[in-house]
Amino acid sequence: MYLLRKLTFYLAALWAAVTLNFLIPRLLPGNPVDILISKLAQQGPVAPGTRDSLEMLLGSDTSESLWSQYVSYLGGLLKGDFGTSVTYFPAPVTDVIGQAIPWTLLLVGISTLLAFLLGVGLGAFAGWKRGTWVDSIIPATALLQSVPYFWLALVLVYFFAVNLGWFPLSGGYDVNSVSPGWSWEFIESAISYGTLPAITIVVSSIGGWLLGMRNMMVSTLSDDYVVTAEAKGLHPMRVMITYAARNAALPSVAGFAISLGFVVAGSIVTEQVFSYPGIGNAMLLAVSNNDYALMQGLFLVITIAVLVSNLLVDLFYGLIDPRTRTRN
Incomplete structure (x- = not known):
């Protein structure tokens, strides 16, 4: 019953998210067909029937009712067809997402785990x-969390990329000398280009985890089971790790599992500053070009990742704390 209730809730949330994902881009001003026609017009005259063909291709036929477009959209999702991207025309949305998401998963995923x-x-x-003096360092680390991503990224670029030249200025790899693949040259280039964006994410996000864990740790140390363990004369390291930290980390573990869902969204500002070829960069291009299909595909992938992460957290808590399975 507990599992069925959770699955029903998240399926309803997924349906609501898919519906909003369909409606929101269509409420934005502008038309992707007009943008694509203007691009084609720069290369030569556009045939009269081009608009109708593009509307059918992109699924934005204004002659159809909103309900008909919605049904067509759901049918395409069930077939795995997210449409054609205007920004990367004529590439399918699935190909664009498939090329961008590994970059974001590696960069933001590893950075989030490390932080x-x-x-x-x-x-x-x-x-x-x-x-002690160790505890007094906490405010300094918490201050880093309040620093905007883009400002910290620009500072790191200025010092370590422009002045010192230790890291590349922008990009995901050296496009002039290596080709994407499982070669050591490409992996080394990708690591070199991704180190500075990763440092930006770690430095700007570590303060939140540190402060939250510290506060939970202080609260847990006053609990009876920790006091009893200390009274038994157990080794301080065992008390700290096995009794105090193990229980104090539960809220952080839940927060980490939820944050993994947002890893798919990437760090949009960081990717933009470093021109990193990830999901965040693709999303900005999709919004600027009114690329309905790409926006919907990206939002759907992000939504599914977040919902799956939340579902896993709920199921995980149901295992470690049976009381949650009986709560209404």
């Missing part, structure tokens, strides 16, 4: 050493 592990580990230690 989580460092933040939770340092936060647990700072909470255990509350009131």
Whole structure:
């Protein structure tokens, strides 16, 4: 019953998200067909029937009712057809997403995992050493979280890419000397180009994990089971890790699982500053070009990732805390 209730809720949430995903781009001003026709007009005269053909191709035929467009949209989703991208015309949306999402998953995924592990580990230690000089460093790390992504990214670019030349200025890899593939030259180039954006994400997000874990750690240390473990004379490291940190980390684990869903969305500002070929960069291009199909495809992928992450968190908590399965 618990699993069925959760699945029903998330299926309803998915349907609502898909419906909003269909409606929101169509409420935006402008028309993707007009944008594409203007691009074609720069190369020569456009035939009179071109508009009708493009409207049918892009699924934005204004002669159809909104309900007919909605039914066609749902039918395309069930077939795995997200339409054709205006920005990358005539490439299908699935191809565009398929090319962009590995870059974002590697960059933002690894950066988020690294920030989580460092933040939770340092936060647990700072909470255990509350009131010492270690604990006094927390405000400085929390300050980093308030720094805007783009400002921190520009500062790092200025010092480490422009002045020192330690890292490339922008891009995902050296397009002039290597080709994408499973070669060491390409992997080395991708790591070199992705290091500075990854540092930006880690530095700007580690403060939140650290502060949250530190506060939970301080609260957990006053619980009876921790006090009892200390009274038994157990080793301090065992008390810190097995009793205190293990329970204090539960909210952080839930937050991390949810944040994994947003990894698919990428760090839009960071990718834009570094011209990184990920989902965030593709989304900005889709919005600027009124690319309905690409926007809908990207939003749908992000929505599914977030819903799946939340569902996994609910099921995980149902396993570790049976009380959640009986709550209304």
